[in-house]
Amino acid sequence: xxxxxxxxxxxxxxxxxxxxxxxxxxxxxxxxxxxxxxxxxxxxxxxxxxxxxxxxxxxxxxxxxxxxxxxxxxxxxxxxxxxxxxxxxxxxxxxxxxxxxxxxxxxxxxxxxxxxxxxxxxxxxxxxxxxxxxxxxxxxxxxxxxxxxxxxxxxxxxxxxxxxxxxxxxxxxxxxxxxxxxxxxxxxxxxxxxxxxxxxxxxxxxxxxxxxxxxxxxxxxxxxxxxxxxxxxxxxxxxxxxxxxxxxxxxxxxxxxxxxxxxxxxxxxxxxxxxxxxxxxxxxxxxxxxxxxxxxxxxxxxxxxxxxxxxxxxxxxxxxxxxxxxxxxxxxxxxxxxxxxxxxxxxxxxxxxxxxxxxxxxxxxxxxxxxxxxxxxxxxxxxxxxxxxxxxx
Amino acid sequence: xxxxxxxxxxxxxxxxxxxxxxxxxxxxxxxxxxxxxxxxxxxxxxxxxxxxxxxxxxxxxxxxxxxxxxxxxxxxxxxxxxxxxxxxxxxxxxxxxxxxxxxxxxxxxxxxxxxxxxxxxxxxxxxxxxxxxxxxxxxxxxxxxxxxxxxxxxxxxxxxxxxxxxxxxxxxxxxxxxxxxxxxxxxxxxxxxxxxxxxxxxxxxxxxxxxxxxxxxxxxxxxxxxxxxxxxxxxxxxxxxxxxxxxxxxxxxxxxxxxxxxxxxxxxxxxxxxxxxxxxxxxxxxxxxxxxxxxxxxxxxxxxxxxxxxxxxxxxxxxxxxxxxxxxxxxxxxxxxxxxxxxxxxxxxxxxxxxxxxxxxxxxxxxxxxxxxxxxxxxxxxxxxxxxxxxxxxxxxxxxxxxxxxxxxxxxxxxxxxxxxxxxxxxxxxxxxxxxxxxxxxxxxxxxxxxxxxxxxxxxxxxxxxxxxxxxxxxxxxxxxxxxxxxxxxxxxxxxxxxxxxxxxxxxxxxxxxxxxxxxx
Numbered sequence: 001x002x003x004x005x006x007x008x009x010x011x012x013x014x015x016x017x018x019x020x021x022x023x024x025x026x027x028x029x030x031x032x033x034x035x036x037x038x039x040x041x042x043x044x045x046x047x048x049x050x051x052x053x054x055x056x057x058x059x060x061x062x063x064x065x066x067x068x069x070x071x072x073x074x075x076x077x078x079x080x081x082x083x084x085x086x087x088x089x090x091x092x093x094x095x096x097x098x099x100x101x102x103x104x105x106x107x108x109x110x111x112x113x114x115x116x117x118x119x120x121x122x123x124x125x126x127x128x129x130x131x132x133x134x135x136x137x138x139x140x141x142x143x144x145x146x147x148x149x150x151x152x153x154x155x156x157x158x159x160x161x162x163x164x165x166x167x168x169x170x171x172x173x174x175x176x177x178x179x180x181x182x183x184x185x186x187x188x189x190x191x192x193x194x195x196x197x198x199x200x201x202x203x204x205x206x207x208x209x210x211x212x213x214x215x216x217x218x219x220x221x222x223x224x225x226x227x228x229x230x231x232x233x234x235x236x237x238x239x240x241x242x243x244x245x246x247x248x249x250x251x252x253x254x255x256x257x258x259x260x261x262x263x264x265x266x267x268x269x270x271x272x273x274x275x276x277x278x279x280x281x282x283x284x285x286x287x288x289x290x291x292x293x294x295x296x297x298x299x300x301x302x303x304x305x306x307x308x309x310x311x312x313x314x315x316x317x318x319x320x321x322x323x324x325x326x327x328x329x330x331x332x333x334x335x336x337x338x339x340x341x342x343x344x345x346x347x348x349x350x351x352x353x354x355x356x357x358x359x360x361x362x363x364x365x366x367x368x369x370x371x372x373x374x375x376x377x378x379x380x381x382x383x384x385x386x387x388x389x390x391x392x393x
Numbered sequence: 394x395x396x397x398x399x400x401x402x403x404x405x406x407x408x409x410x411x412x413x414x415x416x417x418x419x420x421x422x423x424x425x426x427x428x429x430x431x432x433x434x435x436x437x438x439x440x441x442x443x444x445x446x447x448x449x450x451x452x453x454x455x456x457x458x459x460x461x462x463x464x465x466x467x468x469x470x471x472x473x474x475x476x477x478x479x480x481x482x483x484x485x486x487x488x489x490x491x492x493x494x495x496x497x498x499x500x501x502x503x504x505x506x507x508x509x510x511x512x513x514x515x516x517x518x519x520x521x522x523x524x525x526x527x528x529x530x531x532x533x534x535x536x537x538x539x540x541x542x543x544x545x546x547x548x549x550x551x552x553x554x555x556x557x558x559x560x561x562x563x564x565x566x567x568x569x570x571x572x573x574x575x576x577x578x579x580x581x582x583x584x585x586x587x588x589x590x591x592x593x594x595x596x597x598x599x600x601x602x603x604x605x606x607x608x609x610x611x612x613x614x615x616x617x618x619x620x621x622x623x624x625x626x627x628x629x630x631x632x633x634x635x636x637x638x639x640x641x642x643x644x645x646x647x648x649x650x651x652x653x654x655x656x657x658x659x660x661x662x663x664x665x666x667x668x669x670x671x672x673x674x675x676x677x678x679x680x681x682x683x684x685x686x687x688x689x690x691x692x693x694x695x696x697x698x699x700x701x702x703x704x705x706x707x708x709x710x711x712x713x714x715x716x717x718x719x720x721x722x723x724x725x726x727x728x729x730x731x732x733x734x735x736x737x738x739x740x741x742x743x744x745x746x747x748x749x750x751x752x753x754x755x756x757x758x759x760x761x762x763x764x765x766x767x768x769x770x771x772x773x774x775x776x777x778x779x780x781x782x783x784x785x786x787x788x789x790x791x792x793x794x795x796x797x798x799x800x801x802x803x804x805x806x807x808x809x810x811x812x813x814x815x816x817x818x819x820x821x822x823x824x825x826x827x828x829x830x831x832x833x834x835x836x837x838x839x840x841x842x843x844x845x846x847x848x849x850x851x852x853x854x855x856x857x858x859x860x861x862x863x864x865x866x867x868x869x870x871x872x873x874x875x876x877x878x879x880x881x882x883x884x885x886x887x888x889x890x891x892x893x894x895x896x897x898x899x900x901x902x903x904x905x906x907x908x909x910x911x912x913x914x
Contacts, residue, residue: 134769163773195774245768274768346798347607347902358610359883362902363895370865376904378756379626379796 014094015080016041021111022079022215023072025065027227031110033059049073079215086216088113088188101126101234104260109213109231113188116209120179121235123156125303128236128257130229130250131165131243136275137344137380139165139243141388142267144172146240148388149294151178153303158183158235160228161192161200161210165242165250170199170208175372175384180208183232186220187212226252233257238301240291241266244278251278254288264288265300325373325386332356336364337373341387346380396483399496400476401519402468403512405695405742406656408519412462413473415480420456426477428461431469431693440471440501441478448505448552453485467739469694472510475499475529479555488560495559496520496528505552509533511662514655517541529555536669537659540652597637600813604800605631611795611903612751613817616642616707617824618882619836621728621750621790623713623906625780626797627764632753635797636678636709639751641814643674643706644822650705653745657704661697675706681715689723690735690744700727700746713752713783721787724750728790731839749838750790754783764799791906792838792875824885837882842874849877849884850891858894862901876900 020041021031033056038044047053048069054061061069072079083090091098091112099121102108114121127150131139143165147157150173157173159166161182173180180203184192191210192200200210213231214224229252233239239257241264244250254264266288269276282288291297298304322341326334335354339345345353350361365381368374374381396415401408424438438459445452459477461468476497482488498516499507513534520528521544529549530538538546549555599609608624612635615622624632646654654671658664664671679688679699690698700708710716727733731747756762757776762769769776828837831848840848851859863873877892880900884892 133773346796348604348798348800351606352604358606359899360895362607362610362900363898366862366898366901370862378762379798 013040013042014092016045016076017092017094018083018090018111019072019076019079020044020069022082023065023068024215024218025062025068028107028109028213030056030059030061030065032107035110045073045076082216083113086188088115088216089118090114091118097122099235101236102231105230105234111215112211112213113216114209114211115188115191116204117179117207118209120156120181120207120209121211123179125154125301126156126158126181126236127301128158128232128239128253129165129169130159130232130239130241130253131169132245132248132250132275132278133162133164133166134245135165135168135243137377137382139275140168140377141344141382143168143242144175144382144384145294145388146242146291146297147172147178148176149298151176153298153301155301155303156181156208158232160184160225160232160249160253161196162249163193163195167196167199169242170196170203172384172388174202174206174208176388177206179206181235182208182210183228183235184210184212184220185214185224185228187214187216187218189216190219225249229253230256230260233262234260236262238263238265240264240297241279241282241288243267243269243275244282245274246277246281248278251282254282254286258286258288263300265291265297267291322386329367332360333364333367336361337368337387340368340374340381340383344377344380344382350381394484394486396480396490398476398480398483399494399520399523399525400473400498401496401516402466402470402472403515403660404740405744406515406660406697408512408516409466410519410523411466411468411473413476413480414460414462415477415484416458416460417453417455417481417484418458422454422456424457424459426459426461428459428464429467430461431467433471434461434468434473437471437474437477437501440474440503441481443503444474444478444501444505444552445481447503448556450482450487450552450556451485453481455485457481457484470510471500471508472498472512472516474501475507475549475552475555478552479559482556483559488556490559494525494527496525497555497559498528498534499531499549499555501552507531507549507551507555511664512660513537514540514659514664517544517546520544527558529558534664537655537664540655540670596640597634598641598814599638599817600811602631602634602638602811605635605797608635608795608797609811609817611793612639612642613821614879614882614886615749615751615793617821617886618792618828618878619749619825619838620792620879620882621787621838622752623787623791623794624751624753624797625756625794626753627755627762627767627799628760630797630799632797633711636711636751636753638814639707639709640673640676642818642821643676644818644825645672646674646705654705657697657701657745661702663702675703676709677703677706678709678711681710681712683716683720685717685719685723688720689727689733689746690742691737695735695737695740695742697744698733700724700733700748701744703748704745705747706749708748708750710750710752713754713787714779716783718782721783724787725790728787750787752783752787752791754780756780756796766799788906789871792879794904794906796904820886823888824882827885827888828882837878837885840878840881842870845874845878845881849881852891855892855894855897858897862897866901868905872905875905879903 034044037056038047054066093108147169150157157169157180159169161184170180233253233256239254239262241250241254257264266279266282268279268283268290283290326337329337336350339350339353347361351358373385373387375384394417398413400411400413402411442452478501479497483490500510502508509531513530514537517528517538518541521541527545529547532548532550535546535548547558626632651670651672658671677699686692688698690701727746732743733746734743757769757771757779759770761767762776832840880892880896883896883899
């Protein structure tokens with residue numbers, strides 16, 4: 001734990017703060033109401049221990065939560081022991097290091113729990129990249145392209161560790177050697193989907209962080225995911241919705257971002273396409289702006305501070321690196337790679353596009369997979385690594 | 394008076410000699426059949442009585458005892474009818490048996506006609522081995538019986554024919570007896586062949602299949618090397634269509650295989666009249682509601698199941714995930730050993746079951762996981778579970794997995810003509826011949842690990858590449874051997890002596906069946 005030191009009065013208050021927030025059922029609403037009523041967390045715990053103080057003027061506390069609060073008042077150190085067991089750090093609004101981006105929330109999460117590098121939350125440049133749990137291959141490829149470019153301009157990518165676009169965003173960021181933050185919907189004893197356990201560990205190894213507003217033993221539920229989306233959007237200077245159908249959690253993130261006064265960019269799709277219906281609705285009904293290209297994206301985010309000339313140079317460099325990378329390949333692999341650089345496709349499309357035979361294409365695909373330039377996804381292959389360098393144009 | 398005749402019974406794929414003893418003695422008119430008969434055999438007495446009367450003979454008003462020896466062996470079926478009837482005729486003195494033992498096979502109808510019976514080929518073969526030189530078989534089975542050398546098979550159409558044969562040229566009454574002409578109600582003759590429901594109707598030519606270049610190639614490799622193949626794709630991707638092209642791609646059976654296959658069909662009663670030796674490889678496509686016994690064999694007479702009927706050929710399981718778990722589990726032994734053993738209280742039988750498995754399935758319950766146009770409606774995690782359910786029991790035995798996307802409409806209406814089945818079949822036959830010659834008769838898929846490595850004849854560069862592939866892709870030993878076997882087949886298709894680097898890379902381009910499909914990441 002950080003800031004764990006001399007027993008000054010503020011430190012005692014901070015510890016009480018953490019104990020109080022650890023009670024299951026105590027969300028930010030009840031927490032801040034208790035603080036307001038009793039003037040502090042320590043006072044609130046004392047009041048609960050003496051059997052009074054659970055009747056608040058504005059907020060009704062459910063019986064189960066009252067029991068949980070009573071249990072906390074009997075053993076306030078329990079929450080701290082649990083944090084040490086799981087090696088989770090915490091940061092509260094009382095701390096200097098509480099991310100400024102979260103202070104704009106009303107109310108801010110009373111405690112933020114995390115694994116990994118705490119400093120990454122306050123990075124200069126951070127962008128949330130979100131989308132559906134059931135993306136198309138194009139959606140995945142676009143996510144990878146966006147994240148690769150964002151890493152190129154020094155951005156920390158924030159997302160939700162969910163299956164789909166979220167996972168693709170984290171993976172692509174790390175593939176481009178960038179840092180990434182995941183905001184999960186449950187406590188650290190249940191961090192994200194099991195299928196992403198490896199991804200999570202890699203994030204921590206590469207200087208990223210996994211944070212949540214929930215105490216370690218809180219289970220993720222239907223309700224916690226939309227709530228945590230406000231933290232995702234708050235931690236980013238902007239939110240990019242890559243792909244979202246009409247009903248998608250990504251839209252909630254986007255609405256939070258707009259309420260927080262953040263920029264929202266949505267990748268438009270063809271009208272009538274169910275996979276991007278949500279993005280189009282955002283563009284029509286909200287001030288969200290369309291994402292029209294990676295260069296334009298960087299401009300819209302305001303990360304092109306070095307002026308237009310250098311941006312062109314950067315774009316050219318990206319193209320050069322694609323051409324340079326392609327030059328390293330044999331003629332067959334180059335033909336296959338060139339097609340895949342334009343977007344994901346399956347082996348049949350590769351055969352049709354290159355005019356090569358199926359065995360030859362299969363061999364070329366193996367080589368590209370080995371080099372990490374493409375990855376297999378269902379019946380198709382996605383561009384990856386150097387093949388993401390260009391805009392696919 | 395006592396008469397003794399010889400017939401045979403089928404047990405597994407082999408016949409066994411059965412002696413039919415008939416005694417006609419004074420007493421109350423009654424007929425006993427002893428020697429562990431089953432229901433169909435017990436009913437023989439009714440068929441025999443009517444057949445004898447309707448053939449112009451007399452049914453003796455005496456005590457008739459029929460013994461089937463050996464007495465401790467359970468007997469089933471109606472193939473003894475003819476022997477019993479002729480035995481009664483001989484024992485009652487209506488027909489005098491000529492010298493030379495006759496073996497008789499056939500079921501009787503009430504009119505005295507002789508009907509075809511299953512398993513004639515192995516039964517006749519047994520009789521030949523036991524030294525019998527003359528056998529009367531139903532006319533419909535005579536082609537099958539004549540496949541056996543060293544004995545004379547005479548077709549009989551009715552009980553009178555059989556009596557004439559047994560009596561010889563000097564027979565007394567047999568010469569004059571004639572069957573009453575039956576009155577046909579339905580008019581035309583009933584079609585002898587009932588449609589074979591499990592065989593996929595109508596073969597498809599590869600030239601008629603648009604797109605799917607990768608899956609076509611995978612099928613070619615699978616058939617050339619005998620590799621078990623799993624096709625995964627959304628509805629309408631063409632999985633079943635592709636499978637229906639298989640019969641046209643399989644090389645014909647070798648002579649020894651042909652005889653074995655003919656015996657199996659004969660025992661299963663699926664040999665059509667006037668069909669001699671089976672030459673085309675079997676292609677069986679049972680429906681996914683198939684029961685355990687129908688798949689591996691069993692039932693009251695331990696009859697062969699689909700895996701045995703597909704012996705030497707292809708067993709195609711469409712909608713693999715919908716099959717009962719028990720049925721799929723039961724496929725382990727045949728896929729591993731090439732045989733299937735059925736054990737029941739009254740005995741156990743081992744049938745040959747060397748099949749090549751071609752299976753097709755949807756990627757998830759709703760079928761649309763991974764599809765680009767239609768959204769999958771399955772709950773999260775369900776597609777992976779769906780695939781794992783079948784991959785569990787079968788994954789070790791699968792060499793190739795192909796994920797088939799839907800063919801884009803532009804290609805469906807396109808004019809591009811695909812390669813025809815005949816050209817592909819020729820390559821497959823050549824590759825199989827190469828593999829057989831090198832592997833002492835085995836297809837590449839049946840090579841055990843080390844033998845597979847040896848068969849590849851890897852050079853130093855290829856060895857390096859194989860090592861790199863294995864380490865970079867994190868392959869298990871099983872995975873390495875799988876890739877080498879497939880590479881060997883790809884080299885065979887190109888008539889290459891040794892496996893090249895290109896073959897290895899192409900082989901590694903196939904998905905590992907053991908890896909769960911990465912629909913989510």
